[in-house]
Amino acid sequence: MKEITSKDAKNQFGQFLDWAQREPVRVTKRGRSAGVFLSEEQFQRLRGSAWEQLAATMDAIRDQAEANGLTDDILTKLLDDES
Incomplete structure (x- = not known):
């Protein structure tokens, strides 16, 4: 460099x-x-790969949560619970 x-x-x-x-x-x-x-091209490439990594991580977390029985309804109740 x-x-x-x-x-x-x-x-x-x-x-x-x-x-x-x-x-x-x-x-x-x-x-x-x-x-x-x-360069702008290099920056966009780096930015794109970071978003792809984030999306893959979020997909893996969602899949693991679903495999462990966490549904949207349960998640909503957990988030709404103020105790």
């Missing part, structure tokens, strides 16, 4: 954007990682 200082990113912004279209670029400030800049 390319790495650039925040000062160089500011001064060479066009080059910085070009690099980020090819691969993520780590931005450092005072020698410490401040963030990672990536």
Whole structure:
């Protein structure tokens, strides 16, 4: 992964954007990682895979709950119970 200082990113912004279209670029400030800049395409791909993982986890939880006898009616009663 390319790495650039925040000062160089500011001064060479066009080059910085070009690099980020090819691969993520780590931005450092005072020698410490401040963030990672990536293309819109890479961001959307990451975002999509996170949603897919969340959906798969929710499906697995629902299947396990159903296998253990938790129905929508029981869940509603549990959530409505204020004791």
